[in-house]
Amino acid sequence: xxxxxxxxxxxxxxxxxxxxxxxxxxxxxxxxxxxxxxxxxxxxxxxxxxxxxxxxxxxxxxxxxxxxxxxxxxxxxxxxxxxxxxxxxxxxxxxxxxxxxxxxxxxxxxxxxxxxxxxxxxxxxxxxxxxxxxxxxxxxxxxxxxxxxxxxxxxxxxxxxxxxxxxxxxxxxxxxxxxxxxxxxxxxxxxxxxxxxxxxxxxxxxxxxxxxxxxxxxxxxxxxxxxxxxxxxxxxxxxxxxxxxxxxxxxxxxxxxxxxxxxxxxxxxxxxxxxxxxxxxxxxxxxxxxxxx
Amino acid sequence: xxxxxxxxxxxxxxxxxxxxxxxxxxxxxxxxxxxxxxxxxxxxxxxxxxxxxxxxxxxxxxxxxxxxxxxxxxxxxxxxxxxxxxxxxxxxxxxxxxxxxxxxxxxxxxxxxxxxxxxxxxxxxxxxxxxxxxxxxxxxxxxxxxxxxxxxxxxxxxxxxxxxxxxxxxxxxxxxxxxxxxxxxxxxxxxxxxxxxxxxxxxxxxxxxxxxxxxxxxxxxxxxxxxxxxxxxxxxxxxxxxxxxxxxxxxxxxxxxxxxxxxxxxxxxxxxxxxxxxxxxxxxxxxxxxxxx
Numbered sequence: 001x002x003x004x005x006x007x008x009x010x011x012x013x014x015x016x017x018x019x020x021x022x023x024x025x026x027x028x029x030x031x032x033x034x035x036x037x038x039x040x041x042x043x044x045x046x047x048x049x050x051x052x053x054x055x056x057x058x059x060x061x062x063x064x065x066x067x068x069x070x071x072x073x074x075x076x077x078x079x080x081x082x083x084x085x086x087x088x089x090x091x092x093x094x095x096x097x098x099x100x101x102x103x104x105x106x107x108x109x110x111x112x113x114x115x116x117x118x119x120x121x122x123x124x125x126x127x128x129x130x131x132x133x134x135x136x137x138x139x140x141x142x143x144x145x146x147x148x149x150x151x152x153x154x155x156x157x158x159x160x161x162x163x164x165x166x167x168x169x170x171x172x173x174x175x176x177x178x179x180x181x182x183x184x185x186x187x188x189x190x191x192x193x194x195x196x197x198x199x200x201x202x203x204x205x206x207x208x209x210x211x212x213x214x215x216x217x218x219x220x221x222x223x224x225x226x227x228x229x230x231x232x233x234x235x236x237x238x239x240x241x242x243x244x245x246x247x248x249x250x251x252x253x254x255x256x257x258x259x260x261x262x263x264x265x266x267x268x269x270x271x272x273x274x275x276x277x278x279x280x281x282x283x284x285x286x287x288x289x290x291x292x293x
Numbered sequence: 294x295x296x297x298x299x300x301x302x303x304x305x306x307x308x309x310x311x312x313x314x315x316x317x318x319x320x321x322x323x324x325x326x327x328x329x330x331x332x333x334x335x336x337x338x339x340x341x342x343x344x345x346x347x348x349x350x351x352x353x354x355x356x357x358x359x360x361x362x363x364x365x366x367x368x369x370x371x372x373x374x375x376x377x378x379x380x381x382x383x384x385x386x387x388x389x390x391x392x393x394x395x396x397x398x399x400x401x402x403x404x405x406x407x408x409x410x411x412x413x414x415x416x417x418x419x420x421x422x423x424x425x426x427x428x429x430x431x432x433x434x435x436x437x438x439x440x441x442x443x444x445x446x447x448x449x450x451x452x453x454x455x456x457x458x459x460x461x462x463x464x465x466x467x468x469x470x471x472x473x474x475x476x477x478x479x480x481x482x483x484x485x486x487x488x489x490x491x492x493x494x495x496x497x498x499x500x501x502x503x504x505x506x507x508x509x510x511x512x513x514x515x516x517x518x519x520x521x522x523x524x525x526x527x528x529x530x531x532x533x534x535x536x537x538x539x540x541x542x543x544x545x546x547x548x549x550x551x552x553x554x555x556x557x558x559x560x561x562x563x564x565x566x567x568x569x570x571x572x573x574x575x576x577x578x579x580x581x582x583x584x585x586x
Contacts, residue, residue, distance in 0.1 A: 097486050120500050132500045136488075157496040164488040171479035171493050175502035178475030178548070185471065185546045186464035189535060192542050193390050195429075195457040200464050203450040207413055207425045209468035211504030242482060249485050251580040253478045254555070255471070255548045262547070287544040 002027065003148065004056030006049050006072050006079075007093070008035055011119070012062035014126040015092070015152045017041060019060075022151040027055045049075070053082025058145060059089050065237060066095040073103055085111035090145055092133075094118040094173075096241055097166035098248060100136070104162035113141040114162055118169035119153065122230055130154045134172070136165030170245065173238035177259045177276070179213035184280035187221055191291045198222050217277035221291055229275030236263045236272075295320065296441065297349030299342050299365050299372075300386070301328055304412070305355035307419040308385070308445045310334065312353075315444040320348045342368070346375025351438060352382050358530060359388040366396055378404035383438055385426075387411040387466075389534055390459035391541060393429070397455035406434040407455055411462035412446060415523055423447045427465070429458030463538065466531035470552045470569070472506035477573035480514055484584045491515050510570035514584055522568030529556045529565075 001024050005016040008030035016038060020026050026043040028034045029052045034045035046052045049072045053059055059079060061072055069091055073079050079089060089107050091100070091114070104114035115137035125131040131153035135142055142158045149156050159168045186209070187197040201218045204210065220226065239260045246253045265282035266272060274281075284290050294317050298309040301323035309331060313319050319336040321327045322345045327338035339345045342365045346352055352372060354365055362384055366372050372382060382400050384393070384407070397407035408430035418424040424446035428435055435451045442449050452461045479502070480490040494511045497503065513519065532553045539546045558575035559565060567574075577583050 132496075134496050155496070155499050157492070159492045159496060160488050163486065164492075167483050167486040167488040168493045168496050170486075171483045171488075172497050172500065172502045174479040174482060175475045175497065175504075175507065178478065179472055179502070179504060181548050182468045182471030182475065185549055186467040189467060189539065189544060189546065190460050190464045192544050193456065193460040193463075193538065195453050195460040195464075199450070199452050199457075200461045203425075203427050203448070203452055203461050204465050204468065206448050207465065208505050208509075209465045209472070211468075211472060211506070212501050213504070214468065216501075245486065246482065251482060251485050251582065252576065253482065254551050254576075255474050256478055258547050258551060283545065283547075289544065 001025070001058065002056045004029075004052035004059035005062070006030065006052055006059065007062040008038065009062070009064075010123050011126045013038065014123070015060070015062060015131075016043065018129045018151045019148060022148070024148070027052045048077035049079045050077040050081040053079045053084055053087065057087055058148060059087065061089065061091045061093060063093050065093070066099050069093050069095050069103065070099070073107065080106070080110055088113045088115065088141055088145055090115045090117050092117045092119055094169050094238060094241070095166060097163040097170060097245060100166045101163040104137075113137070115141055115145055116162055116165040117149065118166055120169065120172055121153070126152070133157070134159055134165045134168040136160060136162045136167070170238065170242050173235065174242050174253070174256050176213065177235055177239055177279070178255050179211050180217050180277055180279050181255070181259050181262065183214050183218045184221065184283050187218060187291050188280065188283050188287060188289065192287065192289045197291050220275060220277040221280045226271075226274040226278040228273070229277070231273055232263050232266050232276050232278060233272045235276045236260065236267070239263065294318070294351065295349045297322075297345035297352035299323065299345055299352065299354045300356040301331065302355070302357075303416050304419050306331065307416070308353070308355060309336065311422050311444045312441060315441070317441070320345045341370035342372045343370040343374040346372045346377055346380065350380055351441060352380065354382065354384045354386060356386050358386070359392050362386050362388050362396065363392070366400065373399070373403055381406045381408065381434055381438055383408045383410050385410045385412055387462050387531060387534070388459060390456040390463060390538060393459045394456040397430075406430070408434055408438055409455060409458040410442065411459055413462065413465055414446070419445070426450070427452055427458045427461040429453060429455045429460070463531065463535050466528065467535050467546070467549050469506065470528055470532055470572070471548050472504050473510050473570055473572050474548070474552050474555065476507050476511045477514065477576050480511060480584050481573065481576050481580060481582065485580065485582045490584050513568060513570040514573045519564075519567040519571040521566070522570070524566055525556050525559050525569050525571060526565045528569045529553065529560070532556065
């Protein structure tokens with residue numbers, strides 16, 4: 001199949017490679033030059049998103065944030081300028097659920113179907129083709145695109161209509177941030193009170209406090225293993241989507257707001273490019289105590 | 294062995310039964326009358342904690358909070374008035390880690406060993422003998438008492454010295470409360486944005502957001518199954534231990550403080566006796582939106 005891919009960064013490039021490896025003809029575009037490695041594998045470099053749409057049937061987008069998706073779709077040489085009728089736009093970026101509904105409606109008006117399909121699993125998941133993919137859109141379009149998504153991911157769920165995939169991703173990022181914060185407060189309390197945080201983590205792993213975050217990020221905190229992983233600056237972007245969405249919908253998310261403030265404390269202290277488990281450093285600075293094991 | 298048990302409430306009574314069932318002679322005391330069922334099983338009712346200590350070699354305490362433990366230990370007819378030399382006091386209540394260190398030191402001065410051994414697992418765990426037990430004390434005493442603890446629990450961990458068991462329990466309660474709050478914010482955001490919270494929960498279960506709380510309490514929130522379980526009023530007591538301890542140690546626990554406030558919102562709206570997963574109701578009231586599935 002003729003498949004398009006717009007946005008070939010840390011995530012996009014390995015995802016595009018999976019589509020080529022799956023036997024598809026890839027039409028690729030990115031803000032800089034299309035990576036030579038990808039062209040070598042058979043990708044055809046396109047100068048604009050418009051050109052990608054003219055050639056491909058299903059067009060994937062993987063760019064940093066809402067404004068970049070809007071530019072790719074509706075900018076000067078954007079997808080909307082190309083031959084869209086009967087095609088599918090699949091936005092795999094993590095962006096605003098509310099804006100996604102607007103983008104989908106506009107793309108539908110131009111005669112194309114739209115899926116929002118943000119992912120979790122990071123660079124490792126992209127390279128291994130094991131991403132979790134949360135999809136919003138109609139069932140027929142989902143069925144049409146699913147074989148391609150299966151080249152890139154493992155747990156692929158249709159959550160609901162357009163926007164619901166992005167909403168699910170935001171919910172995921174809320175829980176991950178708040179669970180990191182929870183483990184941080186608990187291990188810091190334990191350490192400050194004189195208990196061994198490693199023993200506390202072990203004792204809690206089997207019970208009601210158990211979580212993937214306690215398992216993976218709790219260990220990172222104890223071992224001071226803060227090289228990313230998933231950068232604080234990216235999680236700040238995602239919590240901003242949550243908080244902006246909450247404001248737009250008149251919803252109070254007090255601990256999401258608190259976590260964003262703690263990430264700000266991290267950024268103020270040079271930790272914005274560390275793994276998000278380094279959130280614990282904000283509480284350590286505030287409490288003048290470091291977790292020690 | 295001659296074993297003492299002081300405090301025969303919802304938790305204490307089934308725990309004491311396990312000791313009798315294990316073949317031990319039980320000397321029992323509680324603020325009201327010793328339950329007839331327990332006497333029928335062979336327990337000897339004692340009028341005071343002092344009398345329990347005079348008869349038994351290892352004395353368990355299971356009462357509501359720090360002041361009650363202090364009263365049992367050092368009150369008018371408290372344990373300290375009995376023949377303590379060479380014996381062991383095991384406090385299984387959930388109380389202040391800092392006060393525990395003080396209590397242990399005083400008991401040691403009287404010639405007895407001390408373990409703090411708070412539990413998690415609730416009434417169900419007590420009845421099934423599957424409690425998680427987090428122990429603080431020295432290794433020799435732990436080894437001496439462990440066969441008795443194994444009659445009451447399954448995951449039994451020596452965390453460290455006196456107070457560390459209580460510290461671990463507080464850390465557990467911090468994570469549980471904050472994970473409940475995290476799931477509440479995420480599912481409420483999803484629901485308010487128009488996504489199906491049940492589908493969102495399912496999609497998140499395999500990934501980084503997964504936790505026992507998302508599994509068990511996320512389902513409670515969606516199904517509106519708020520009969521306890523573990524009451525909000527009890528979790529408020531535990532978060533108070535965390536926040537009081539944090540104040541005493543000069544540590545900032547912003548999201549624990551926020552959760553306590555949300556429990557206060559629940560209490561203000563008649564939900565103090567519901568399961569702690571009903572924390573979501575505070576955010577629902579504040580955001581004027583209920584999770585719907």
